[in-house]
Amino acid sequence: xxxxxxxxxxxxxxxxxxxxxxxxxxxxxxxxxxxxxxxxxxxxxxxxxxxxxxxxxxxxxxxxxxxxxxxxxxxxxxxxxxxxxxxxxxxxxxxxxxxxxxxxxxxxxxxxxxxxxxxxxxxxxxxxxxxxxxxxxxxxxxxxxxxxxxxxxxx
Amino acid sequence: xxxxxxxxxxxxxxxxxxxxxxxxxxxxxxxxxxxxxxxxxxxxxxxxxxxxxxxxxxxxxxxxxxxxxxxxxxxxxxxxxxxxxxxxxxxxxxxxxxxxxxxxxxxxxxxxxxxxxxxxxxxxxxxxxxxxxxxxxxxxxxxxxxxxxxxxxxxxxxxxxxxxxxxxxxxxxxxxxxxxxxx
Numbered sequence: 001x002x003x004x005x006x007x008x009x010x011x012x013x014x015x016x017x018x019x020x021x022x023x024x025x026x027x028x029x030x031x032x033x034x035x036x037x038x039x040x041x042x043x044x045x046x047x048x049x050x051x052x053x054x055x056x057x058x059x060x061x062x063x064x065x066x067x068x069x070x071x072x073x074x075x076x077x078x079x080x081x082x083x084x085x086x087x088x089x090x091x092x093x094x095x096x097x098x099x100x101x102x103x104x105x106x107x108x109x110x111x112x113x114x115x116x117x118x119x120x121x122x123x124x125x126x127x128x129x130x131x132x133x134x135x136x137x138x139x140x141x142x143x144x145x146x147x148x149x150x151x152x153x154x155x
Numbered sequence: 156x157x158x159x160x161x162x163x164x165x166x167x168x169x170x171x172x173x174x175x176x177x178x179x180x181x182x183x184x185x186x187x188x189x190x191x192x193x194x195x196x197x198x199x200x201x202x203x204x205x206x207x208x209x210x211x212x213x214x215x216x217x218x219x220x221x222x223x224x225x226x227x228x229x230x231x232x233x234x235x236x237x238x239x240x241x242x243x244x245x246x247x248x249x250x251x252x253x254x255x256x257x258x259x260x261x262x263x264x265x266x267x268x269x270x271x272x273x274x275x276x277x278x279x280x281x282x283x284x285x286x287x288x289x290x291x292x293x294x295x296x297x298x299x300x301x302x303x304x305x306x307x308x309x310x311x312x313x314x315x316x317x318x319x320x321x322x323x324x325x326x327x328x329x330x331x332x333x334x335x336x337x338x
């Protein structure tokens with residue numbers, strides 16, 4: 001049986017930057033997993049697919065801040081992946097290469113400075129394969145942030 | 156380090172090279188249930204990754220799982236979910252299946268599918284009950300649910316099969332279940 005969980009690309013920031021782009025993502029996997037470790041200057045991070053900056057993204061979120069648990073809904077211009085202060089976020093992007101369904105992703109955000117979060121996201125653009133992911137920050141991603149994209153290939 | 160972070164979060168304590176695809180079902184027509192059978196006992200953990208949508212005429216429907224075709228009252232679970240407005244928790248004991256809470260139904264946004272990652276820990280062990288954990292959700296642009304669950308199958312048998320079926324209706328076309336083994 002083939003080994004099937006593979007790193008596709010990694011970027012480590014040498015200086016603060018607003019966006020990090022993964023392009024020419026091969027369509028040969030079944031799911032993608034993005035792992036982001038680090039901080040932003042302030043505010044949330046989000047993902048955009050295939051350069052789509054429209055409002056075709058929506059999210060349902062569950063989070064706890066150490067005192068209470070909350071759930072809310074976000075309609076946005078990107079996949080919401082939460083705030084970052086020495087945080088680790090893992091975003092599962094399911095069946096990213098199929099051209100028949102909208103794309104669902106689930107993010108688990110572990111932000112030790114503030115909260116723990118699970119978010120499901122829907123990208124409603126006319127179904128197309130995801131070939132590019134841009135990770136953006138409301139402010140900058142800090143120097144030292146590590147972005148790694150993995151592919152999981154089903155039999 | 157990131158390799159280990161990803162593996163821990165998605166399945167277990169394993170390096171990425173120890174993650175193998177076992178079998179996948181992608182439905183070409185609506186189907187009542189999906190079963191992985193004759194699962195080899197050669198891995199440490201199992202992970203099932205899926206996208207699903209039910210044909211039931213509602214915005215969401217339940218997803219259930221049974222191990223080894225066991226229809227006895229040998230299942231228990233807890234769940235915590237958010238529906239975009241409130242947070243709730245629930246549990247079941249001595250159940251005849253694992254209730255994995257809800258996924259997308261036929262009345263939800265067209266072409267939207269729920270997604271989930273289900274881990275079955277130490278599935279082949281014959282000296283203890285089996286613990287499962289789940290991260291699952293669906294969003295319908297104004298509706299949706301994100302869910303964390305734990306499950307228990309009260310059997311010391313090695314887990315060699317798992318079935319997924321909706322509470323009502325069938326799994327819709329394009330639903331897909333992929334089974335992986337982790338060493």
